[in-house]
Amino acid sequence: MADKNVNIVIDTIGGDNGPEVMVRGAVKGLEENKNVTLYLTGHKNELEKLLAGYEYDKNRIKIVDASEEITCHDAPVEAVKTKKDSSLVKGLNLVKEGTCDAFISSGSSGAVLAGGQLIVGRAKGVKRTPLAPLIPTSKSPSLLIDCGANVDARPEVLVQFAKMGSIYMQNVVGVKNPTVAIVNIGTEEEKGNALVKETFPLLKQCKDINFIGSIESREIPFGKADVILTEAFVGNVILKLYEGLSKMILTEMKGAMMSSFKSKIGALMIKKQLKKTLSTFSASNKGGAPLLGLKGLVVKIHGNSKEGEVISAIRQCSEFVKNDVSGKIIRGLTAEKAEGNPEE
Amino acid sequence: MADKNVNIVIDTIGGDNGPEVMVRGAVKGLEENKNVTLYLTGHKNELEKLLAGYEYDKNRIKIVDASEEITCHDAPVEAVKTKKDSSLVKGLNLVKEGTCDAFISSGSSGAVLAGGQLIVGRAKGVKRTPLAPLIPTSKSPSLLIDCGANVDARPEVLVQFAKMGSIYMQNVVGVKNPTVAIVNIGTEEEKGNALVKETFPLLKQCKDINFIGSIESREIPFGKADVILTEAFVGNVILKLYEGLSKMILTEMKGAMMSSFKSKIGALMIKKQLKKTLSTFSASNKGGAPLLGLKGLVVKIHGNSKEGEVISAIRQCSEFVKNDVSGKIIRGLTAEKAEGNPEE
Numbered sequence: 001m002a003d004k005n006v007n008i009v010i011d012t013i014g015g016d017n018g019p020e021v022m023v024r025g026a027v028k029g030l031e032e033n034k035n036v037t038l039y040l041t042g043h044k045n046e047l048e049k050l051l052a053g054y055e056y057d058k059n060r061i062k063i064v065d066a067s068e069e070i071t072c073h074d075a076p077v078e079a080v081k082t083k084k085d086s087s088l089v090k091g092l093n094l095v096k097e098g099t100c101d102a103f104i105s106s107g108s109s110g111a112v113l114a115g116g117q118l119i120v121g122r123a124k125g126v127k128r129t130p131l132a133p134l135i136p137t138s139k140s141p142s143l144l145i146d147c148g149a150n151v152d153a154r155p156e157v158l159v160q161f162a163k164m165g166s167i168y169m170q171n172v173v174g175v176k177n178p179t180v181a182i183v184n185i186g187t188e189e190e191k192g193n194a195l196v197k198e199t200f201p202l203l204k205q206c207k208d209i210n211f212i213g214s215i216e217s218r219e220i221p222f223g224k225a226d227v228i229l230t231e232a233f234v235g236n237v238i239l240k241l242y243e244g245l246s247k248m249i250l251t252e253m254k255g256a257m258m259s260s261f262k263s264k265i266g267a268l269m270i271k272k273q274l275k276k277t278l279s280t281f282s283a284s285n286k287g288g289a290p291l292l293g294l295k296g297l298v299v300k301i302h303g304n305s306k307e308g309e310v311i312s313a314i315r316q317c318s319e320f321v322k323n324d325v326s327g328k329i330i331r332g333l334t335a336e337k338a339e340g341n342p343e344e
Numbered sequence: 345m346a347d348k349n350v351n352i353v354i355d356t357i358g359g360d361n362g363p364e365v366m367v368r369g370a371v372k373g374l375e376e377n378k379n380v381t382l383y384l385t386g387h388k389n390e391l392e393k394l395l396a397g398y399e400y401d402k403n404r405i406k407i408v409d410a411s412e413e414i415t416c417h418d419a420p421v422e423a424v425k426t427k428k429d430s431s432l433v434k435g436l437n438l439v440k441e442g443t444c445d446a447f448i449s450s451g452s453s454g455a456v457l458a459g460g461q462l463i464v465g466r467a468k469g470v471k472r473t474p475l476a477p478l479i480p481t482s483k484s485p486s487l488l489i490d491c492g493a494n495v496d497a498r499p500e501v502l503v504q505f506a507k508m509g510s511i512y513m514q515n516v517v518g519v520k521n522p523t524v525a526i527v528n529i530g531t532e533e534e535k536g537n538a539l540v541k542e543t544f545p546l547l548k549q550c551k552d553i554n555f556i557g558s559i560e561s562r563e564i565p566f567g568k569a570d571v572i573l574t575e576a577f578v579g580n581v582i583l584k585l586y587e588g589l590s591k592m593i594l595t596e597m598k599g600a601m602m603s604s605f606k607s608k609i610g611a612l613m614i615k616k617q618l619k620k621t622l623s624t625f626s627a628s629n630k631g632g633a634p635l636l637g638l639k640g641l642v643v644k645i646h647g648n649s650k651e652g653e654v655i656s657a658i659r660q661c662s663e664f665v666k667n668d669v670s671g672k673i674i675r676g677l678t679a680e681k682a683e684g685n686p687e688e
Contacts, residue, residue, distance in 0.1 A: 269610025
């Protein structure tokens with residue numbers, strides 16, 4: 001059976017490593033995913049020059065010229081509204097008009113989030129569109145939902161996030177019957193802030209998710225749940241603390257290893273094993289962070305992404321579209337209304 | 345000038361390592377702090393037997409018999425209300441009645457928090473009593489305030505926490521003009537949830553703290569502020585993620601080092617340096633987590649505390665009382681009213 005063709009647009013501007021890595025990732029991702037056609041938005045001349053260095057099927061990569069750039073110094077909403085000829089806005093418009101199924105960017109998070117909502121738009125029945133990165137654990141990666149900019153969500157919004165996250169983990173990451181836990185400050189049902197206390201019983205009633213109760217943040221790194229559900233402010237704090245604390249500990253340990261001649265020799269002897277372990281901390285082989293619940297897929301990859309992240313994101317978009325995750329999300333959220341659930 | 349005498353009560357029950365470590369820490373803490381008198385609550389016979397193994401000034405350690413125990417399986421509020429003869433309740437009553445200035449426990453966090461509020465009680469003008477542990481950073485430890493059980497705090501409560509935290513860092517930890525930052529999901533002033541947006545301008549107006557703006561959680565491990573201000577739910581998530589993620593990374597790295605003969609030899613060669621680095625991650629030499637804003641000082645030390653933590657906590661209590669931190673907090677919070685600040 002031939003796979004459905006998937007059209008993906010890649011914003012080549014805004015990442016820390018320049019269009020080179022985006023183009024290299026695109027060409028390699030194309031080889032791996034035979035059903036994919038890629039659109040690259042960016043400076044046409046530059047992209048043509050970069051592509052000239054590769055052998056690839058010319059019919060499967062299309063360049064879309066963009067003269068403007070959005071950086072992380074721009075105010076996101078304003079930039080999206082005014083920089084009509086930016087690689088980001090042009091890319092998102094390709095999704096909006098239906099030419100492309102998915103959009104990948106390593107540019108400004110704020111602009112990707114704002115653009116996803118303003119240009120691509122929410123799918124029917126979706127209250128809010130969560131940003132849901134995979135975070136590394138000592139087991140397999142967990143989906144942290146929501147880490148976006150939509151803070152102070154209401155309980156019924158979190159219930160939708162739980163459903164979207166479950167559908168994503170099952171259909172894109174391939175986890176069967178994914179477990180869902182809500183971030184809390186204790187494991188007892190009566191613990192929590194007002195939001196958690198109101199959300200907890202709604203999650204318990206929810207038949208289409210595998211809800212396992214509360215999770216304390218100390219358990220998150222040990223992979224105690226596949227979907228880690230939380231409001232965006234807390235999710236953002238968790239995501240960035242994960243990043244900062246890992247970096248601090250590894251920097252300090254590296255410093256310790258380099259502090260004497262003997263320890264330097266020792267460090268050389270454990271280098272191979274450490275590298276292997278540290279690579280499991282990276283969730284990059286699972287793709288970027290999807291912004292879920294839009295009319296198309298928008299994926300934010302890290303600002304310092306290399307070609308590997310681009311390739312993974314292409315695979316992720318392909319799986320997302322092939323498995324009709326958007327359709328499943330919309331049907332999943334509509335089912336709740338049909339059941340007479342009071343959430344809408 | 346003779347130092348003011350300080351009376352401290354130590355709850356010897358409830359910690360993971362039994363009364364032995366509490367007694368050993370007490371005797372050693374006594375030697376170090378000449379102005380201190382200690383009260384030990386717990387099983388009298390057992391304490392007498394343990395103390396018999398040490399040389400110490402008999403006038404400076406007093407045993408207070410307690411027949412009941414509060415464990416982390418007890419519902420905190422109920423346990424505090426019903427187990428009148430527990431080491432925890434008897435200890436807190438010594439503070440309430442003025443016999444002791446401070447209370448130290450390695451028992452149930454919930455019971456310590458509940459007991460502090462119900463038995464010792466809030467000082468005049470204090471809206472809420474935050475739990476404020478020191479967390480390790482790549483510079484000096486930062487005070488994370490609030491990590492307690494009082495979630496969903498209002499803006500004016502956070503302003504009080506900022507003042508209390510500053511006074512504590514200055515007078516107990518010895519940081520001059522401590523910097524205060526509020527945990528946020530971006531560094532721009534307009535970022536944040538409703539609580540942060542409302543609190544931010546109040547902190548800016550506040551003359552008696554050194555407010556430096558927002559801090560993203562990824563900066564916390566690098567010691568970017570002395571006082572890390574946040575509402576208790578988020579604070580609790582940060583504290584426990586700190587604990588869990590450090591543990592996970594160190595466990596994984598240890599596993600990597602032990603995975604081959606060569607890496608085991610390498611690990612031996614870096615052991616000394618690593619140990620030194622890891623010990624700086626421990627904040628135990630700065631004492632336990634104070635519950636601030638009460639009529640006396642209540643300090644929660646970690647459940648698995650050893651004698652070192654007990655000794656540090658005794659020093660911490662001594663500094664707190666000698667420098668009249670309680671008085672400074674009350675005057676600091678009252679000053680705001682005198683200025684016509686609308687917070688009360």
